[in-house]
Amino acid sequence: MKEPSTGLARLTGRRVVVTGAGSGIGKATAMLFAREGASVAILDLNYESAQATAKETGGYAVQVDVSNEDSNAAAIEKAAQAMGGIDGVVNAAGIMIVGPLGEVPVSSWRRTLDVNLTGTYLTVRNCLPWLNQAPDGATIVNIASAAGLLPNAPGLTAYAASKGAVVNLGRALAAELAPLIRVNTVCPGMVNTPMADGFRANVGNYALKRLAEPEEIADVILFLSSLQSSYVTGATLAADGGRSFH
Numbered sequence: 001m002k003e004p005s006t007g008l009a010r011l012t013g014r015r016v017v018v019t020g021a022g023s024g025i026g027k028a029t030a031m032l033f034a035r036e037g038a039s040v041a042i043l044d045l046n047y048e049s050a051q052a053t054a055k056e057t058g059g060y061a062v063q064v065d066v067s068n069e070d071s072n073a074a075a076i077e078k079a080a081q082a083m084g085g086i087d088g089v090v091n092a093a094g095i096m097i098v099g100p101l102g103e104v105p106v107s108s109w110r111r112t113l114d115v116n117l118t119g120t121y122l123t124v125r126n127c128l129p130w131l132n133q134a135p136d137g138a139t140i141v142n143i144a145s146a147a148g149l150l151p152n153a154p155g156l157t158a159y160a161a162s163k164g165a166v167v168n169l170g171r172a173l174a175a176e177l178a179p180l181i182r183v184n185t186v187c188p189g190m191v192n193t194p195m196a197d198g199f200r201a202n203v204g205n206y207a208l209k210r211l212a213e214p215e216e217i218a219d220v221i222l223f224l225s226s227l228q229s230s231y232v233t234g235a236t237l238a239a240d241g242g243r244s245f246h
């Protein structure tokens with residue numbers, strides 16, 4: 001068994017797919033992973049932003065709608081061919097549609113579940129043949145949300161339901177894919193990304209009284225994607241400034 005590394009370059013030789021890497025948490029993760037020695041495939045619905053992240057990381061930009069079976073399968077195949085395999089996945093693509101239960105159309109409920117839950121499921125499923133061949137074991141990190149643990153704000157029924165399901169999906173995957181593949185879930189509180197626009201004031205019930213920078217969430221994702229967490233699987237880690245215990 002390998003000794004956990006302690007210095008920089010904690011992902012040397014690792015080939016990692018990051019979805020939603022055109023923006024926010026996914027982008028910060030791709031940038032950090034590249035600095036830590038990983039090859040990164042930058043998957044996003046928005047191809048222009050994926051290309052911008054790829055330019056900054058030296059990674060491979062791939063356009064994808066994670067919720068679409070054909071698009072997802074084609075994108076994972078492209079990513080695997082570009083990197084010569086896949087050792088890790090970070091599922092950061094996500095959407096949040098906000099509004100009162102009776103006013104948000106059912107189509108928005110379905111789209112939220114499609115992208116956040118089914119998109120995560122499809123990406124893992126399509127990466128599986130590659131992850132099974134990862135020479136030093138593989139990692140999956142899914143980004144859920146503090147709203148998936150404690151949905152205490154109005155207008156977020158679809159989002160909270162999708163993220164609660166992502167939490168439990170992670171546990172089920174961890175049970176099924178062990179011991180070759182470790183699967184963990186990160187539940188951020190509010191993070192300073194485009195998704196948090198309009199919510200930035202709502203941090204009064206956070207113990208730390210501030211939102212997170214995307215780089216602070218990327219650090220948690222790095223821990224769960226590196227050998228420093230070699231004995232951690234099936235875990236749900238709240239990185240939420242104390243929102244869920246407070």
Ligand SMILES: NC(=O)c1ccc[n+]([C@@H]2O[C@H](COP(=O)([O-])OP(=O)(O)OC[C@H]3O[C@@H](n4cnc5c(N)ncnc54)[C@H](O)[C@@H]3O)[C@@H](O)[C@H]2O)c1
Pocket residue numbers: 019020021022023024025026043044045046049064065066067091092093094095096115119143144145146187188189190191192193194195196
């Ligand atoms: N920002 C927050 O406060 C916060 C809090 C908790 C959890 N999260 C979760 O973290 C993850 C990243 O969010 P973020 O804050 O970086 O948001 P963001 O909007 O900055 O980035 C999300 C990215 O996902 C991409 N995307 C959306 N739908 C897609 C699809 N169908 N296929 C492929 N890519 C798609 C977008 O183009 C965008 O680049 C999401 O799952 C989100 O739910 C965010």
